[in-house]
Amino acid sequence: MNIENYKLEGDRLPIFTYPEPVLSKKAVPVTEFTPKLAKLVKDMLFTMYHAPGIGLAAPQIGESLRLFVLDVDYEREPFTNSAGKEEYKLSDFNPMVLINPVITGKSGSTTYEEGCLSVPGVYEEVKRHKSVHVRYQDLSGEFHELDADDMLAICIQHENDHLDGVVFIERLSNLKKNFYKKKLTKEKGR
Numbered sequence: 143m144n145i146e147n148y149k150l151e152g153d154r155l156p157i158f159t160y161p162e163p164v165l166s167k168k169a170v171p172v173t174e175f176t177p178k179l180a181k182l183v184k185d186m187l188f189t190m191y192h193a194p195g196i197g198l199a200a201p202q203i204g205e206s207l208r209l210f211v212l213d214v215d216y217e218r219e220p221f222t223n224s225a226g227k228e229e230y231k232l233s234d235f236n237p238m239v240l241i242n243p244v245i246t247g248k249s250g251s252t253t254y255e256e257g258c259l260s261v262p263g264v265y266e267e268v269k270r271h272k273s274v275h276v277r278y279q280d281l282s283g284e285f286h287e288l289d290a291d292d293m294l295a296i297c298i299q300h301e302n303d304h305l306d307g308v309v310f311i312e313r314l315s316n317l318k319k320n321f322y323k324k325k326l327t328k329e330k331g332r
């Protein structure tokens with residue numbers, strides 16, 4: 143984890159879904175490391191955990207900024223609440239925030255069935271690098287470097303794509319990409 147003493151609190155933000163234009167826009171770097179940014183990160187984590195998802199990039203909540211949050215190994219235990227609705231009991235958080243990330247090294251390749259909170263209901267295998275080296279800033283603007291493999295590396299590449307206006311369906315074969323683009327645009331147009 144790179145956020146100390148994390149508490150699951152904040153506001154739940156609306157998640158934008160494809161083909162919302164903000165998802166196809168190249169996001170701009172974060173320049174001000176203010177309490178407002180800290181609040182945004184807190185709300186993004188709260189939103190991600192409750193979705194539930196393992197990563198969330200700022201464009202997905204309508205902020206075209208270069209940052210994302212992630213947690214690839216927290217506990218999600220499903221249970222049925224008193225109203226008979228399915229809920230998740232969440233614990234063991236390992237929240238991370240990567241601000242202005244730059245992937246400076248990559249190696250190997252791996253394939254994983256990905257999904258995205260902005261593309262609900264679609265799960266497809268995507269080819270990614272198995273390992274990445276990433277340079278990023280934290281909430282106080284300090285620079286850090288990170289070596290990531292497997293799931294963490296996949297998640298970083300998926301979220302970093304969002305900052306460049308790339309949703310994971312863009313990484314599929316032309317046939318699948320066009321199928322989903324048409325389907326999702328049609329669904330949204332209803």
Ligand code: NI
Nearest residue numbers: 257258259260
């Ligand atoms: Ni995504």
